[in-house]
Amino acid sequence: DSGVTQTPKHLITATGQRVTLRCSPRSGDLSVYWYQQSLDQGLQFLIQYYNGEERAKGNILERFSAQQFPDLHSELNLSSLELGDSALYFCASSVDRAGTQETQYFGPGTRLLVL
Amino acid sequence: KNEVEQSPQNLTAQEGEFITINCSYSVGISALHWLQQHPGGGIVSLFMLSSGKKKHGRLIATINIQEKHSSLHITASHPRDSAVYICAGQFLDDKIIFGKGTRLHILP
Secondary structure, three states: OOOOEEEOOEEEEOOOOOEEEEEEOOOOOOEEEEEEEEOOOEEEEEEEEEOOEEEEEOOOOOOEEEEEOOOOOEEEEEOOOOHHHOEEEEEEEEOOOOOOOOOOEEOOOEEEEEO | OOOEEEEOOEEEEEOOOOEEEEEEEOOOEEEEEEEEEOOOOOEEEEEEEOOEEEEEOOEEEEEEOOOOEEEEEEOOOOHHHOEEEEEEEEEOOOOEEEOOOEEEEEEO
16 A cells, blocks of 8 residues: 555546546655556656646646645546546655655556546 | 657566566656556556665666666566566656556566
8 A cells, every 4th residue: 555545446437528536645745746547658647746836747638637735635637538538547646855856656546437 | 858768568587587677768867767567557666766776675776877778677586576567767857758668477
C-alpha cells in the first residue's frame, strides 16, 4: 500500500459526459502528479501540482483540467469525453522539497471506460 | 525535444539469470525513475536517480549523465520479477517522459 488513494476504482460513462477523479496523496507529500495509461499511447504525464499551484504541464487536453485543494488532495476533471479517453488514470505523490526531485508513490489508478 | 528510449521491449530469461534493461534519454534530466508494473496494473517506484548507482535487494540502477544512459539490473532473477519495467525521465522543465516499457518474463 503506497499511501496514495484514488477514487473511484472503476468508472463507466458515455461519450460527451464529464467525470471527476479524486486523489489523496500520502501524508506530508506536497506534489501530486496525474498520468494517463492507454493501450496505444502507454504512460503519459498529464500535469503536476505542488502545494496547490500548477508546476508542470504535459500532454493534457484542453477538455481536461485539474486542481489541488488546500488539504492537498487533487481532482482531475475530464469533460466532453470521447471513446479514446478510455484509459487507466494514475496519480502519484511525492514530498518534493523545494528544488529537489523525490521518489513518487503511485495510487492504484482509476479505470475509465467511455462507451 | 525530450525523448526516452528503452530496450529491449520484451525479455524472456531463465530463473537465476542476470537481467539488464537499458534506458537512454535525449537531453538533460533532473531525475530518472525506474518503475515496475505488475499484471494487475499497479505501479511501484523502484528507484529515482540523478547520479551514480543505487541498490535495493537484488535490484541495481545506474545512470551515466555524460552518456545520457541508465540501466536497471536484476541479479538472481526469479519468476516473481516478471512484470513490465518502465523508465521515465523527469526533465529540466519538470515534464516527465516515459519509455515504452520492457516486458520481462522469468521462466522457472
